[in-house]
Amino acid sequence: MKNKLLAATLFGLLSGGLLPSASLLAAEEPTVIRFGVAQVGKGGEPYSNGGTAGLADQRKAIQEELKGHNIQVEWHYFKGAGPAVNEALANKQLDFATQGDLPAVVGKAGGLDTRLIAADSLLSSVYLVVPADSPIKTLADLKGKKVALFKGTNLHLAILRALQHEGLRERDFRHVNMDFATMAAALASQDIDGAWFHQTAFDLQASGVGRIIYDSRAADAKLTRQSHVLVRGEFERQHPQLVQKVVDALVKTAAWATQDAHQDEVYKLWANSGTAESSLRAEQQGQSFARRYSPRLDEFFVERYRATVKESKALGLIRNDVDVAQWVEPKYVERAIEQLGLQQLWPQYDADNRLVSR
Numbered sequence: 001m002k003n004k005l006l007a008a009t010l011f012g013l014l015s016g017g018l019l020p021s022a023s024l025l026a027a028e029e030p031t032v033i034r035f036g037v038a039q040v041g042k043g044g045e046p047y048s049n050g051g052t053a054g055l056a057d058q059r060k061a062i063q064e065e066l067k068g069h070n071i072q073v074e075w076h077y078f079k080g081a082g083p084a085v086n087e088a089l090a091n092k093q094l095d096f097a098t099q100g101d102l103p104a105v106v107g108k109a110g111g112l113d114t115r116l117i118a119a120d121s122l123l124s125s126v127y128l129v130v131p132a133d134s135p136i137k138t139l140a141d142l143k144g145k146k147v148a149l150f151k152g153t154n155l156h157l158a159i160l161r162a163l164q165h166e167g168l169r170e171r172d173f174r175h176v177n178m179d180f181a182t183m184a185a186a187l188a189s190q191d192i193d194g195a196w197f198h199q200t201a202f203d204l205q206a207s208g209v210g211r212i213i214y215d216s217r218a219a220d221a222k223l224t225r226q227s228h229v230l231v232r233g234e235f236e237r238q239h240p241q242l243v244q245k246v247v248d249a250l251v252k253t254a255a256w257a258t259q260d261a262h263q264d265e266v267y268k269l270w271a272n273s274g275t276a277e278s279s280l281r282a283e284q285q286g287q288s289f290a291r292r293y294s295p296r297l298d299e300f301f302v303e304r305y306r307a308t309v310k311e312s313k314a315l316g317l318i319r320n321d322v323d324v325a326q327w328v329e330p331k332y333v334e335r336a337i338e339q340l341g342l343q344q345l346w347p348q349y350d351a352d353n354r355l356v357s358r
Helices: 002-015 053-058 061-063 080-088 099-111 154-165 180-188 201-206 235-239 240-258 260-271 275-286 300-315 331-340
Strands: 031-036 072-076 096-100 116-122 127-131 146-149 174-177 194-197 210-215 225-232
Touching: 031 053, 031 080, 053 061, 053 240, 061 240, 072 096, 072 194, 080 154, 096 099, 096 154, 096 194, 099 154, 099 225, 099 300, 116 235, 116 240, 116 300, 116 331, 127 174, 127 180, 127 201, 146 154, 146 180, 146 275, 154 194, 154 225, 154 300, 201 210, 225 235, 225 300, 235 240, 240 260, 240 331, 260 275, 275 300
Parallel strands: 031 072, 031 096, 146 174, 146 194
Antiparallel strands: 096 225, 116 225, 127 194, 127 210
16 A cells, blocks of 8 residues: 555655656657867868868768657867867867867866877877978987977977887977968978978978977887777766767777778778878878777777876876876777777787787
8 A cells, every 4th residue: 555655655756847757768869969079170160180080070970870769960070189179178168079188188187077088090190390401310319409298288299208118308409389381381481490290291201391200109108199989978877878889989990990992982081181091191101090990999099198197297297196096088989999809909008018819
């Protein structure tokens, strides 16, 4: 009798609107998913020149995965790179984002509620470029001279690592902060003696504006940059099933891009950013697509982010520690890889970038 009375009472409360219905206890699906990219193409074109997230945008891969859901996917490309993405995340203007290791660490240490859910690109180099007719031949030759870099981006820490690796310090140079378009123009007019770039360095070299004199990846894999896809923690807690679908789309895109038959198309899609296809091919030369665009959050990935936290704190770029083990959430990628049978395509690598399984 008591159970019948309790059931009747609860029914009356629900039907009278005094208690939330079961459907309201779970978060309703959003009508829009907002994805940020810490990059923009030349002239502000909404394209990226590397990584798999930008390919997923151009191929509408996430929209395809969300068929049956009444959800739009918006992509936002940020000229201000990683710091601008952090600001948008702080203001809850984005649900997902792809950016580099350093700005994500800075954001997390500053209190941003994010989770790392997939790798976007690994082992990306930084290139030091000098004017084509400059007599400068080595990094050490630039001591005391004006060198440009884009501070706050994931190139920033990689540059500091490279300097330390070569026995140099930041204060050995007259560093100036510029975005990539500004430093390219300054290099062409020889207002600076050198500048640090990503793969657009090959554009400058091919056009006769500049000459690459240093490649961090050629010096040591630990001097490279890594990038990732993250999700706002609140979004993940409310919509884990949507997070899985987004990751499924990213993993399928990475697998598609890795196939030899598709690589011409991959370069064409990246070239929509305004970076010459020849430059993109030059940057990739000698590198494995499967390794560089593995979405797996393996021990190499985790250790590079631990190193970024440690080095950022030592350099005064952040004040608070970040527990990378708690920050990284590999379950979505691992589930997608298992369901798609892609374990052999992307084996695990250890902290020193050595193959540990296949």
